[in-house]
Amino acid sequence: MKARAIHHVAPRKVAIGHASLRPLAADEVLIRTLYSAISSGTESLVFEGRLPAGLPLDARIARLGAGASYPFAYGYALVGEIVDAGAQVDRAWLQRRVFAFHPHQDYAVAPMRDVVAIPAEIEPLAALFLPNVESAVGFVLDAEPRLDERVLVLGQGVVGLLTVALLAEFPLELLASADPIAHRRERSRALGAHCAIDSTDAAQCAALRERLFAGRDDDGLDLAIELSGNVQALNQAIELAGFDARIVVASWYGSQPAAIDLGGHFHRRRLALVSSQVSRIAPRLSGRWNRRRRLDSAWRALGRIAPQRFVTHHFRFDDCQRAFELVSARGDGVLQAVFEYR
Incomplete structure (x- = not known):
């Protein structure tokens, strides 16, 4: 056949x-x-x-x-x-x-x-999103969001939107997102982002920076998750991250060269870059999490979000x-x- x-x-x-x-x-x-x-x-x-x-x-x-x-x-x-x-x-x-x-x-x-x-309660069309939701679950597990943190998700394609939807379930001080495409920003706000900026608009980026730092160098983001596939977004995350912040690099850049700005705030703010990818669960989580548990979590999230x-x-x-x-x-x-x- x-x-x-x-x-x-x-x-x-x-x-x-x-x-x-x-x-x-x-x-x-x-x-x-x-x-x-x-x-x-x-x-x-x-x-x-x-x-x-x-x-x-x-x-x-x-x-x-x-x-x-x-x-x-x-x-x-x-x-x-x-x-x-x-x-x-x-x-x-x-x-x-x-x-x-x-x-x-x-x-x-x-x-x-x-x-x-x-599962019987999941529509077949919704089930197509299982790998995307499982990826988003993995990114949130690796990101380890905490009470009252300031979080930015860069890139609002399907996985970025799903990540925002999961993070909206946490008690965060700020959940922001960034994407150059207007209809994606609208969806992001509908899913729970407190603000969604155009990542190519200098004025909007400056306004977010002012909101995060308010004239103080010791403020800024606690956590950024880069999902745009654009290396420049990673540099934006570095610029907006506060002291000891985490930046989860969840994009796959393929063969695209990455000109990452490590000469500005990166060292003085002691930023941590965290590589996250769905193929394997982080060793520090493997005592409690395996692929079956993550898959079960993804099905439950899929049912809540209706992607x-x-x-x-x-x-x-x-x-x-x-x-x-x-x-x-x-x-x-x-x-x-x-x-x-x-």
Whole structure:
């Protein structure tokens, strides 16, 4: 059996190809896809050909292969129904809706250990956001927000908005966000940000700095989380951070060179840069947290936030080139684009 699949065939070029589906092993299932989601961060890097050479596509997802050698498939948010199962799989799984970390294709074979049952109360479209919510949960765990802190989230794409939504549940003195796109700032405020500034507007940035420092060098941010994918945002975080503040670097810059300003406030304010990435849980948390607990937390957060409202564009599978171009350009009010397979 062959499935239709989206392949990256060159930088900024995708095409519909075919993927051979192996006969089901005893512990495997066949999934008929309902939806798959395009990640505006990582998948834009992939589409634009900006992956670091020699780096595995994703350390968590074995089926993505060892690296980016054209043509290749990439994607990690697929929702569908189990339509066939191997001999060792309980038949009760047939017709169950599941999530899989899998590239974009209309049918997929996966071991049962790699599929996640979607809770009955979660809509299939909402379940597409599971990896985004799990990432946001991980970033907040690494950030360790504390009572009455001043926090800034830079970048209000899907993961940035989800991070704001989680932080809005904490008793913070200030929760601010920054993004150059107006409709994202509006969503951020609706999710609980006390203020949302245009990160490219010098006057708004200066006003936030004045609010944070009020003429005192010992004030400033307690915590910043950089999620924009723009190195300049990291420099803004350094400028606005107070003494002994934490800056969580959650963006993946790909092969983009990073000109980080470490010559100004960085050393005198004793700032801490914290690398955060969803593939592994921080060692200091691993005594109490494992991937199962984090996944359970993500499902609960997903139910509270209802991120399906972030879907702005639906595409047919055959429109894959247009979909990736739009997501990469961040045009036409795009926030989350999904492929529909029905």
